[in-house]
Amino acid sequence: MNHTFSIGIGGAAGQGVATPGDIFAKIFSRRGLHLNAYNAYQSIIRGGHTFLTIRAGVDPVTNMGDTIDLLIPLNQDTMDRHLRLLGRGGACIYNADTIKPGEHADGVQLCALPVSTLADITKNKVAQNTLAIGAALSMMGIGFQALEDVIREQFGKKAPAVADENIAVARAGYDYATQHFQAFARPLPMTDKKYAVLSGNTALAMGGAAAGVKFYSAYPMSPSTGVLHWFATHGRKAGIMVRQVEDEIGVVNMAIGAAHAGVRAMCATSGGGFALMSEALGLSAMAEIPIVVIDCMRAGPSTGVPTKTEQGDLWQMLGAAFGDYPRVIAAPLDIADCFTLIPEIFNVVDKFQVPGLVLCDLLLSEGRLSVDPSVLNFAPPVDRGEMITAPNGHAEGGYKRYLITDSGVSPRAIPGIPGYTHVVSSDEHDEDGVLISDMFTNHAKRRAMMEKRMRKEQGIAAAVPPPTLQGPADADVTLIGWGSTQGVIEEARAQLAEQGITANQLQIRWLAPLHGDAILDLLKNAKRTIIVENNYSGQFARYLRSETSFVADGHIRKYDGEPFMPHHIVDAVREQLAGDVTLSVPSHEVMV
Amino acid sequence: MAATATPGPKVNRIGLPVLEYRGGKTTLCAGCGHNAISERIIDALYEMGVQPERVMKLSGIGCSSKSPAYFLSRAHSFNSVHGRMPSVATGALLANRTMMGLGVSGDGDTASIGIGQFVHLMRRNLNLIYIIEDNGVYGLTKGQFSATADIGSKLKTGVVNDLPAIDTCSLAIQLGATFVGRSFSGDKKQLLTMLKAAMAHKGTVMLDVISPCVTFNDHEGSTRSYKYMQDHEEPVGEVGFVPSFEEIDVEYEEGSSFDVEMHDGSHLRLKKLPENYDPTDRAVAVRTLMEAHENNEILTGVFYIDTQKPAFTDLLNLVDEPLALLPQSRTRPPKKVLDEVMSKHL
Ligand SMILES: Cc1ncc(C[n+]2csc(CCOP(=O)(O)OP(=O)(O)O)c2C)c(N)n1
Ligand code: SF4
Ligand SMILES: [Mg+2]
Numbered sequence: 001m002n003h004t005f006s007i008g009i010g011g012a013a014g015q016g017v018a019t020p021g022d023i024f025a026k027i028f029s030r031r032g033l034h035l036n037a038y039n040a041y042q043s044i045i046r047g048g049h050t051f052l053t054i055r056a057g058v059d060p061v062t063n064m065g066d067t068i069d070l071l072i073p074l075n076q077d078t079m080d081r082h083l084r085l086l087g088r089g090g091a092c093i094y095n096a097d098t099i100k101p102g103e104h105a106d107g108v109q110l111c112a113l114p115v116s117t118l119a120d121i122t123k124n125k126v127a128q129n130t131l132a133i134g135a136a137l138s139m140m141g142i143g144f145q146a147l148e149d150v151i152r153e154q155f156g157k158k159a160p161a162v163a164d165e166n167i168a169v170a171r172a173g174y175d176y177a178t179q180h181f182q183a184f185a186r187p188l189p190m191t192d193k194k195y196a197v198l199s200g201n202t203a204l205a206m207g208g209a210a211a212g213v214k215f216y217s218a219y220p221m222s223p224s225t226g227v228l229h230w231f232a233t234h235g236r237k238a239g240i241m242v243r244q245v246e247d248e249i250g251v252v253n254m255a256i257g258a259a260h261a262g263v264r265a266m267c268a269t270s271g272g273g274f275a276l277m278s279e280a281l282g283l284s285a286m287a288e289i290p291i292v293v294i295d296c297m298r299a300g301p302s303t304g305v306p307t308k309t310e311q312g313d314l315w316q317m318l319g320a321a322f323g324d325y326p327r328v329i330a331a332p333l334d335i336a337d338c339f340t341l342i343p344e345i346f347n348v349v350d351k352f353q354v355p356g357l358v359l360c361d362l363l364l365s366e367g368r369l370s371v372d373p374s375v376l377n378f379a380p381p382v383d384r385g386e387m388i389t390a391p392n393g394h395a396e397g398g399y400k401r402y403l404i405t406d407s408g409v410s411p412r413a414i415p416g417i418p419g420y421t422h423v424v425s426s427d428e429h430d431e432d433g434v435l436i437s438d439m440f441t442n443h444a445k446r447r448a449m450m451e452k453r454m455r456k457e458q459g460i461a462a463a464v465p466p467p468t469l470q471g472p473a474d475a476d477v478t479l480i481g482w483g484s485t486q487g488v489i490e491e492a493r494a495q496l497a498e499q500g501i502t503a504n505q506l507q508i509r510w511l512a513p514l515h516g517d518a519i520l521d522l523l524k525n526a527k528r529t530i531i532v533e534n535n536y537s538g539q540f541a542r543y544l545r546s547e548t549s550f551v552a553d554g555h556i557r558k559y560d561g562e563p564f565m566p567h568h569i570v571d572a573v574r575e576q577l578a579g580d581v582t583l584s585v586p587s588h589e590v591m592v
Numbered sequence: 593m594a595a596t597a598t599p600g601p602k603v604n605r606i607g608l609p610v611l612e613y614r615g616g617k618t619t620l621c622a623g624c625g626h627n628a629i630s631e632r633i634i635d636a637l638y639e640m641g642v643q644p645e646r647v648m649k650l651s652g653i654g655c656s657s658k659s660p661a662y663f664l665s666r667a668h669s670f671n672s673v674h675g676r677m678p679s680v681a682t683g684a685l686l687a688n689r690t691m692m693g694l695g696v697s698g699d700g701d702t703a704s705i706g707i708g709q710f711v712h713l714m715r716r717n718l719n720l721i722y723i724i725e726d727n728g729v730y731g732l733t734k735g736q737f738s739a740t741a742d743i744g745s746k747l748k749t750g751v752v753n754d755l756p757a758i759d760t761c762s763l764a765i766q767l768g769a770t771f772v773g774r775s776f777s778g779d780k781k782q783l784l785t786m787l788k789a790a791m792a793h794k795g796t797v798m799l800d801v802i803s804p805c806v807t808f809n810d811h812e813g814s815t816r817s818y819k820y821m822q823d824h825e826e827p828v829g830e831v832g833f834v835p836s837f838e839e840i841d842v843e844y845e846e847g848s849s850f851d852v853e854m855h856d857g858s859h860l861r862l863k864k865l866p867e868n869y870d871p872t873d874r875a876v877a878v879r880t881l882m883e884a885h886e887n888n889e890i891l892t893g894v895f896y897i898d899t900q901k902p903a904f905t906d907l908l909n910l911v912d913e914p915l916a917l918l919p920q921s922r923t924r925p926p927k928k929v930l931d932e933v934m935s936k937h938l
Contacts, residue, residue, distance in 0.1 A: 196937040196938050198937055206933070209924065212920065214687065214915045214918075214923060215686070215687055215915070234925070234929065234933055237926075238925030239911075239925060241687070241910070245679065249679070250682075250712065253676045253709075254683035257679060257681060257684035257687070258684065258686060258687040258915075260683070261684045261688040261914065261915070261916055262687065262688070262915070262916025262917070280673065282673075283673050283676075287670075373938070389917055414914070414916045414917075415648050415691060416668065418645045421644070421645055422668065423668075423671065424668075424669065425669075425671035433669075434661070435658075435661075435671075438619050
């Protein structure tokens, strides 16, 4: 199986956990290694506990894995929480002046750095971090030059003296480790590949830019804020209108206004903000103005756990806004897919003039992944659907914005075109946009308009591919997941295979339309089906049952705020195959 | 194009008869103030010679918000959701800055459910005329008090309003709207003049137009009835307007008069103002409004104007053409920008 190497760096918020994380990520990706990074943190600006896991390997690294090879605790708290989880062959590099190791497994190497003798800690506040990075690199068998380059870049040309000083500190750590610590059994490999390291939020934003989004609006809310930051940083140069708006009601209505004027408009939020947007999704559907709304899920309900992940907003999306209307819901499968999905969903919503909803989650939004740059297509196909952007003389006086058609889609003229002026309305309306319930209600028209809009569902279903089964057809067990659990289930399957249990996987990316018949067909020969999801009630399991009557044999659910690790799924599958357990709720072994 | 070139009905300066500015037949109650406002909007658009297709009508929900259906059928219209017109308008006008935004809202739509959106809209100074058709009640839901109803005023049922009114004009002035006034649906001349001046302004115009609801709020004890307005309307001065395409007359009284040259060369002339009233001074405007309210007067006229502050769209990095009309080569970020972005991730 894919050999990987994981580093865990932890400390209090404000202690500089991010910087070593960034440095390792850069060095790994420049060695042509794949990597996956996940930061467990709290809703606090200083203090608290943050723990960053970076896992690298030659093959794609789809999740944070089960174990850590190298622990770098920046404070005692991190040492106490994580040391006991290191296994044989693992190592812990720590500041011997301030941190005491505790109980640990046999075969764990404790690497005590005499920080105050190696560096002048009165001058360099982050000396312990820099020394540890240097030491780590030596133990991983990476030449010092790689680190020197990254440090120089970090301080830029502006502060060469500071760069020199930090390089000297890093060097001291590197040399000390070479002399006193035992290197890891396998030096970190190197390939000639080149990967980009992206967070899901960055990928969502870049996907938007690639799709030709011209209007982005948002109100900050973790874990979606990174999307806003990307647009705020690059919007001006990229020619994208970016607005930070007073609340999510304003955010989504502004996006609708812009989309109404004919541009691609997008916004991102988390569950709480999405709740406020519900009303406007109805407007988008009724007025047939396509927009894309991203919900980066965090653990709910209410303010919930702002810095923890969950897949708990599916039913909110399925039920958002009152009344029946066609909607498109998709969940990206990994960080690269955060990029690819956006142009795809825009093409669908533009074509069918409906709201498009993207169910991302904290795990992807704030996680980081190495992505092959060739996967990032900045010129994906763009299909704006039937749009009228210039007067062509055909419609003079006779243009009907909501013309009843077989497909349910009516050609959409943007405002300001002579001959194509029209009324857009949140009230039920006739083909020309005029309300049908002012003096009396014309129920025949109401029915016709309702059916016109709902007919789009057929077209949408045809435009969106059904899911496929990954892995052997005749597997012992079929694991069903949706969205961000793709990678961890994939790795769990590989681990199960090593233990003699074959597993295949049905991973859902398009949630609405669901393609129920295709799913039933894929599952009809399954020996045992288990649905894996990051929520309490089995939101997808209930949705699948409501759409197809399909009832899975078992469930694996996690709702403690942390994502699945592969062994959680492996252990649960074994437990379910061995006995009559049908619901497993793995527990997270460490408080982060 | 000139009025004399074609025989037939009288036409305006762009050659359109007033008929072309009309809308559908109103379904509001006979005598509703909102209908009179629609009439004045038609007159103002006609007299200003506005190209109908260049107008984007926007509204929320309420009797008042239905009004856009009753004027300028040849324009584009967006009847949005209750209280959300400000953000829809912002998005639409940012994506297409060539359109003239004409928003119609109600006092419930603005000062109750939409107050959050309203205050943030006022801060933006977007190019938009925002009209509140203010009757002190929610007409469409059968006459409950709105947040602009005066404390102590009575519903037909005898219910007394126990909360102070929100003064949308004071709010708009404080928050950054650059043309703020109040009028009365029954004051044809003043309202028409103010609407025409509004159409010449660049930035946000906020007009609160008292518009009696004959069905639910036109009785004794109401402070938004026709009778109450006749007795208590107090113009802050006389509003005069000379559009850019008309010869400007030379004589105008110094002293209590105020002449403002607007962006397009039109002139707004405020005459017979109280001594020391300066319509470019926010503090004076707000104090005058508060004093009038304490004296149970409903002050009308143009209270505040600022022709210097740039409109929102001028502050943004916007191209002039509607964003939807940009070719695909310009909708995606330039390659140089993308390369620069990507270099940070490698
Ligand atoms: C979210 C929501 N809540 C309530 C309503 C019901 N409603 C429709 S219009 C209205 C009040 C309208 O008052 P105003 O804006 O003053 O308009 P008027 O009818 O007085 O002209 C209300 C409460 C609604 N349409 N939407
Ligand atoms: S109910 Fe009142 S506000 Fe509504 S149309 Fe009738 S008079 Fe006008
Ligand atoms: Mg009202």
